[in-house]
Every structure is written in C-alpha cells, then in structure tokens.
Amino acid sequence: xxxxxxxxxxxxxxxxxxxxxxxxxxxxxxxxxxxxLMAEDDLPIQLEDFDAHAFRxxxxxxxxxxxxxxxxxxxxxxxxxxxxxxxxxxxxENWRAFVFKLITKVDPExxxxxxxxxxxxKEHKRAAHKEKKEGEDHGDDD
Numbered sequence: 128x129x130x131x132x133x134x135x136x137x138x139x140x141x142x143x144x145x146x147x148x149x150x151x152x153x154x155x156x157x158x159x160x161x162x163x164l165m166a167e168d169d170l171p172i173q174l175e176d177f178d179a180h181a182f183r184x185x186x187x188x189x190x191x192x193x194x195x196x197x198x199x200x201x202x203x204x205x206x207x208x209x210x211x212x213x214x215x216x217x218x219x220e221n222w223r224a225f226v227f228k229l230i231t232k233v234d235p236e237x238x239x240x241x242x243x244x245x246x247x248x249k250e251h252k253r254a255a256h257k258e259k260k261e262g263e264d265h266g267d268d269d
Contacts, residue, residue: 153186164204170211176222184230187241203233 161174177185189200207229219225231238 153189154182157182157185157189160204164208168208168212170208171214171216171218172207172211172222172226176226178223178227181223181227181230184227184238184241188230188234188237191237199234199237203230206230206233 157177158174161172161177164170165172165174185200185203188203192198192200207226210229216222
C-alpha cells in the first residue's frame with residue numbers, strides 16, 4: 128500500500144456527516160420546534176436555514192436554560208418569528224447566516240464564549256495533528 132491519493136469528492140461527505148451530529152443530542156427536539164414554528168406562524172424560514180452551528184447554539188441555549196431557569200432558547204425562536212414574519216425568501220440573501228445571527232443576538236456573550244471554545248478545540252486538534260504528523264515524518268528517517 129503506497130501513499131493514499133485524494134480522489135475526486137473525497138472528504139466532503141464525512142464533513143457534512145460530522146456537522147449533522149454536531150449538537151449535544153437535542154437535534155430531534157429542536158427540529159420539532161422549528162417545524163412547529165414554521166407551521167403555526169407560516170414563516171418563510173425552512174429547516175435547511177438552520178445549519179449545524181445554529182443547531183448547536185440552540186442546543187447549548189436549551190441546556191443552559193434548563194440549568195439556570197433562563198429562557199434564551201424560547202427568546203431565540205420568538206426573535207426568529209418576529210423578525211422573519213414579514214420577509215419573503217428573496218428578501219434575505221443568506222438565510223443560514225441570517226438565522227444564526229438572530230440566534231446569537233439573544234445572548235451575544237454566550238455565543239462568543241461558545242465560538243471561542245470551538246476555536247480553541249479546533250486549534251488543539253490542529254496542533255495535535257501537526258505534532259503527530261511531524262512525529263511520523265521523523266520516524267521515516269531511520
């Protein structure tokens with residue numbers, strides 16, 4: 128077995144699979160809430176407008192609300208409903224970014240903390256991968 132060549136389209140599917148599992152297990156509950164909101168209020172939002180980052184932030188808001196008694200999770204859905212009820216699909220160029228931005232407005236400090244944690248985790252993974260790769264490269268010199 129020689130070095131593995133990257134084939135056409137490799138990796139993208141696995142990345143999308145990871146994004147779909149990026150929440151803390153509350154995805155079905157959050158998905159049901161989104162679908163209920165869309166049905167009741169006849170909003171222009173679609174389930175696809177909630178990407179993995181939006182699901183994760185909503186999941187973390189829900190988790191924190193349960194721990195502290197706050198209601199940021201519900202506030203996020205109310206803000207989405209209030210802001211999008213008068214919009215059409217053509218009014219927003221990037222619905223995923225728009226929805227995520229609305230969710231972050233509910234608690235900007237919490238969203239920033241979560242983003243910082245994600246960045247630190249990614250940097251740690253990159254450093255560990257680089258260290259492992261360098262170790263493997265030096266091992267080939269023997």
